[in-house]
Amino acid sequence: MSSPISPYPVIAIDGPSASGKGTVAARVADHLGWAYLDSGALYRLTALAAQQQDVAWDDEVSLALLAQHLPVCFGEGCVLLAGADVTEAIRSEAVGMGASAVAKLPAVRTALLQRQRDFLKAPGLVADGRDMASVVFPYAVLKIFLTASAPVRAERRAKQLGVAVGSAEYTRILQDIEKRDEADRNRSVAPLKPTADAHVLDTSNLDILHSVQKVLDWYQQI
Ligand code: DC
Numbered sequence: 001m002s003s004p005i006s007p008y009p010v011i012a013i014d015g016p017s018a019s020g021k022g023t024v025a026a027r028v029a030d031h032l033g034w035a036y037l038d039s040g041a042l043y044r045l046t047a048l049a050a051q052q053q054d055v056a057w058d059d060e061v062s063l064a065l066l067a068q069h070l071p072v073c074f075g076e077g078c079v080l081l082a083g084a085d086v087t088e089a090i091r092s093e094a095v096g097m098g099a100s101a102v103a104k105l106p107a108v109r110t111a112l113l114q115r116q117r118d119f120l121k122a123p124g125l126v127a128d129g130r131d132m133a134s135v136v137f138p139y140a141v142l143k144i145f146l147t148a149s150a151p152v153r154a155e156r157r158a159k160q161l162g163v164a165v166g167s168a169e170y171t172r173i174l175q176d177i178e179k180r181d182e183a184d185r186n187r188s189v190a191p192l193k194p195t196a197d198a199h200v201l202d203t204s205n206l207d208i209l210h211s212v213q214k215v216l217d218w219y220q221q222i
Helices: 021-032 039-052 060-068 093-102 106-117 132-136 150-161 168-186 208-221
Strands: 010-014 035-038 072-075 078-081 125-129 142-147 199-202
Touching: 010 021, 010 132, 010 208, 021 035, 021 125, 021 142, 021 208, 035 039, 039 060, 039 072, 039 078, 039 093, 039 106, 039 125, 060 106, 093 168, 106 132, 125 132, 132 142, 142 208, 150 168, 199 208
Parallel strands: 010 125, 010 142, 035 125, 142 199
Antiparallel strands: 072 078
16 A cells, blocks of 8 residues: 555654664565665764764754765665774764754755665555654655664663663663653654654563564555
8 A cells, every 4th residue: 555645655663772673674565575775874873973973963054964965885785984884883872862962953954865765666665764754755655763762771771781680780771761762752843752643562471583573564454
């Protein structure tokens, strides 16, 4: 099913940091044989490119230029920036904080808008981020707001990093998640919140398989 203004259907999956939306979105795309956009990676790449070129994370004009001309390449499970593999580098907490800072700047968001839309191709696209449903693909045929409580998300992140739940490091991860949520929710441009027409999927008590199935079920029902 497509929309009147888009030749191919889009499933938009938005949600907070570490909610598992990336994994769910990638698996839904894989299941349907559709393209996948990890829009957060573009903000992370902008922050990393800025760091490499000594551009401050609040220098809106230079960042927008960088974002517009970002020499990126998304391969099978890898991300290249100017030919160098930065798959791991863009996942660091520091680059995540940089991404959150650059994502607040309207000119950066505008510079990345068309780049995100260019991911749409046949037979369809699953896009994950914060404003997929509200700004980038408002005509998405299915909109999901995927979330989980902050402690559950911190636990998931801790497990990925091999950190003990309840440790000082875990507390730091939880605080980082809460800080990022606060920043993403309260910024003036494209704040993180579900659109009125989104299905809210709370995965606090749901594993990845059931979360993917729920999204596929909703898609079947439209
Ligand atoms: O999803 P993520 O953690 O990789 O995103 C990194 C940062 O980028 C996050 O702080 C919010 C921002 N972001 C955004 O503002 N809009 C998007 N569509 C995707 C990410």
